[in-house]
Amino acid sequence: MPTRKEAEQLSIDEIHDLFSQLEELKEKNKRSELTQKALFEISELAGSVSELSRLYPAIHHIVGEFMNAENFYVAYLNHDEHTVDFVYLIDQYDEPIVKELSSEEISKGITAYILNSGEHLFLTKENTQQILQDKGISLLGQLPVDLIGVPLKRGNNVIGAMVVQSYDDAVRYSQDDLEILLFVSQHIVNTVDRVKSRELTEQTIRERTKQLRTINEELQDEILERQKIESLQQALFDISELAASVEGDMCQFYKYLHDILARLLSAPNCYIATLDEKNSMLEFPYYSDEINTNIQSRPMGQGLTEYVLRTGRAELIDTSKVNQLCLEGELDQHTADNMLRQANSWLGSPLIVDGEISGVIAVQTYGENATYTLKDLELLRFVSHHIATAMERKRSSEAIQRYNIQLSEKVRERTDELHKTNLYLKKQIEERKEMELKLIHDAHHDSLTGLPNRVMFNSRLELAIASKKRYVDHNYSVLFIDLDRFKLINDTLGHHAGDQFLIEVANRIAKCIRAHDLLARLGGDEFVILLDSFDAFGDVEEVASRVINSIAAPFILDGKEMYSGASIGIANIETGYQSADELIRDADAAMYQAKALGRGRYVTFDKSMREKLLEELELENEFRRTLKSSKFECYLQPALGMDSRDVLYQECFIRWEHPKLGKIKREQFWQVAEHSGLTIEIDNYMLEQACNILANWQTMDGPEKDYRVAINLSINHLMQSKLVSQLIEYISGANIDPSKLVFEFDETDLNRRSQFMLPAIRKLKRAGVTLVLDNFGSGLASLSYLYSYPFDYVKVDHRFVKSIPRSQRNLKLIQSVLVISEHLNFKLIAEGIETEEQYQALTAIGCELGQGNYLQRSQKLEESPGLQSLTA
Incomplete structure (x- = not known):
C-alpha cells in the first residue's frame, strides 16, 4: 500500500499530465483560429483585390501570419509552352538563380515534381537528401533546412505549386504546418480564379469603353455637322421670315x-x-x-x-x-x-x-x-x-406698306365709329374664347400635374394607330408606368405629400423623353407615354431604363426622404390594333408582368401575358377574400434544443389552400401579398394571432406558460419609424410581455434596403423583442448582418441543412458560423432538419438548436394543446 507521500506525488503527476493536455488543446485551438482567420482573409481578397500583381503579396502576408514564410513563391504550369511561370518569388538565395535557369533545368527541380505528380513535398534537414534521391529530384539553388511544397489544384487538375522554405536552423516546419498549407491552398486557387476573372472583366470593360469613346467622338462629329446644317436651315428660315415681316425699316x-x-x-x-x-x-x-x-x-x-x-x-x-x-x-x-x-x-x-x-x-x-x-x-x-x-x-x-398706310388713313376716319361700336363686342368675344380654350384645356389635361389626361392621350393614340396602318414603317410604342409605394406615401405623409410626389414624378419622366413624345397621367399613380417615330425598338427600352432610374432616385417630401420605383409595361403599335383601349390594356398587362418579376423593371407585351394577368387577378381577389374572412390555416412548429428537446420558441406561420388550385406554396403566397399591397395587413394579422396565442398560454399552468411565439415580419414594417412605433404600441396594448415575442426577418428582404433597417431593428431590440435573422445564406450571406445587427438568433437556410452530410463544404460553413456566434453573442439555429443523418452531423459540430420535421412536425393551431378555443 503506497504511503501518504507517494499518494501526494501521484496526484502531482496527474496534474502535470492535465496541464500538458490543456497546453496541447490550447495550441490546437490557436492554430484552428489562425486557419479560420487565414481562410476569411483569403475570401476577403477575392472581393477587395482586382489585380493579380497585388494578390500574391497579400497571400504571402496571410501565409506568414500562421507560419514562418520569409522565403515563399508561387509557380504555375504553362501547358501550351510546357514551361513553369514563377508568378511570385521572394527568396533570399534562390531569387536571382531561378531567373537565370532554363526551362530544361527547371523541369528537374522540386517545383516541376509537384506540378507533374500532384503530390506535396515535406523536406526536413534530416530527410532532404534521401527524398530527393528516391524521387529523382535535382536541387536547384541553395539547400534549405526545411521546405514544404503543396500543389494548387482546380478540381483534379494540378495548375500550380506553392512553396515555403527555411534556411535557418532556428526556423523548422511541422506536420501541422503542412496540413494547414494543404488546406489553405485550395481556397487560394478559388481566390486566384475569381481575381483573374475580375481582372479579365475589367480589361474587357476598358476595351469596350474605348470603343464606345471612339463611337461617341464620331457621333459628336456627326452632331456638329448636323448642327451646322440646322444653323444654315434656321438662317434661311429667319431670312425668309425677315423678308415677310412688315415691321421695321x-x-x-x-x-x-x-x-x-x-x-x-x-x-x-x-x-x-x-x-x-x-x-x-x-x-x-x-x-x-x-x-x-x-x-x-x-x-x-x-x-x-x-x-x-x-x-x-x-x-x-x-x-x-x-x-x-x-x-x-x-x-x-x-x-x-x-x-x-x-x-x-x-x-x-x-x-x-x-x-x-x-x-x-x-x-x-x-x-x-x-x-x-x-x-x-x-x-x-x-x-x-x-x-x-x-x-x-x-x-x-x-x-x-406705304400704299396701305395712305389707304388706311382714308379709311380710318370712316371706321372710327364702327371700331368703337365693335370694341366692346370684341372684348366679349375674346373673353368667351379664353373661357372656351380653358374649358378645352381642362377637359384634356390633368388638373394636378398639367399633363394630358386619358381623353387627350386616347385621341393621340387613335391617330398613331391610324398612321401605323397607313405608314407601316413608322414606329410607335406605348409605355404604361406604375409607381411603387404611392399608397404608402399618401397614408403616412398625407395627400399633400402625395400630390407633391406625383408632380415631381411627372417632371422627372418628362426629362426622359423627347419634345414630340406624349406623356399623360391616366389617374392615381399611373402614367403613360406615347413614343413617336423612333428608329429601333432598342430606343424604347432605353427610354424605359431612363424612367426607372429617374424614379429610383430619392424624393424629399415634407422634409423626409422617401423612395419609390417604377414598373413599366411596353406595347409596340402593330397594324392589328383597332383601338387605343386595346393598346393601353396590353401595356397594362405587360406592366403587371414587370411587377410580378420583382418591380423596378420593364417588360414588353406578348399575348400570353393577358391570360396570365387574368389568372393572377383571380388569385389576388381570392387572397383578399380569404384575408378578410381570416380563413388562412395557422400552424405552430417549435425551435428546439437538439439534445434536450426543450422548446426555444414556437414559430407561428400561415398557409393558404385555394379552393381550385389547392395548397399555395409559401413563395407564391408572399408574392401575391406583395403584389396586392397587403404585406403589412398580413403582418398585423400574424401579430394578432401571436398575441392571442400568448394571452391564451398565460392562463395555463403547463410549460406553455413560458413559451415564446415567433412570426415572420416583412421589411415593409421597418421602412418607417412610424410603423415600428405602431408595432410596439400594439404589443403594449395587448398586455403581452415583449420578451415572449420573436420577430424573424428574411435575409433576402434585408438585402434590398439593409441601410435603412438597422435603426428600426435596434428600436425593436430596445423594446424587448427577440430578433432572428431567418434564411441566413439564402442571399448574399453578408457577415455585416452578424457584426452590425443585434440579432439574438441566426437561422441557417434550410438548403444548407438539406445538403449535409453529403456536402462537407456546407457543413464547414455552418461550423464557421458557430465559431463566430461565440464571439458575437448570438445563437445558431439549424432550420429544416429532416433526417437522422442531418441531425447527427449537426450535433457532431456542436450545433445545439434546430427546427424541422425530424425534431417535431408542425401542428395546426387547433390541434395544439390549449389553443382549440382560438379557432372555434
Missing part, C-alpha cells in the same frame, strides 16, 4: 441680315452695296466696320466691290491674291495697299434678282489670324441668293 432689316450672317461665319465687318438707277454710282445702304465707321456713295472704280460686279461671281480676296489682281488691272493700287497694310481677308458675293445683279454683300476681317476659307466663300455664295430675294421682297413690301 430697311436699316433695321439690314442689321438683322448682318446678325443672321454672323451666326454662319465670322462677320465682324459687313456692308451691302447697291447700284443707282444709272449703274454709275455705288450706294451703301448698310455699312458696319470696326475701322471705317462711315462711308459715302462713290462712282464706280477699281475696288473690290466693282470687281465682283464685273465678274458676277462670289470672290475670296486676301493678301495672297490682291497683288495678282492689281497686276492684272482688276484692282487699283490704293485698294491693294490698304489690304496688305491691314492684312485684309475679304468675301463678296453678287446680289442677283431675276438674273440681274443689283448689288454686292461683303464681309471682311483684319489681321493675319482671321482669314476666310473656300468653305466660307461657298456658304456666302449660297446665302447671298436668299438675301437678294429677301431684300427685293422687303423693298416690295415696304412699297406696299
